[in-house]
Amino acid sequence: MLALLVPCEGVFTTEAQSSQSSEEFLIKNYLLRDLRASALKIMADPSFGGSAV
Numbered sequence: 001m002l003a004l005l006v007p008c009e010g011v012f013t014t015e016a017q018s019s020q021s022s023e024e025f026l027i028k029n030y031l032l033r034d035l036r037a038s039a040l041k042i043m044a045d046p047s048f049g050g051s052a053v
Contacts, residue, residue, distance in 0.1 A: 042048050
């Protein structure tokens with residue numbers, strides 16, 4: 001799943017900025033975790049010339 005974050009015009013409260021930062025952090029961590037898992041599967045797949053990790 002790919003999420004696109006589009007900045008909004010306007011002034012954010014400190015709480016809203018903090019919430020948005022936390023959400024972006026969680027999304028990035030989720031995407032990095034999936035990317036890492038995919039890379040490990042590819043590396044371990046003999047059909048790609050990989051070896052077990």
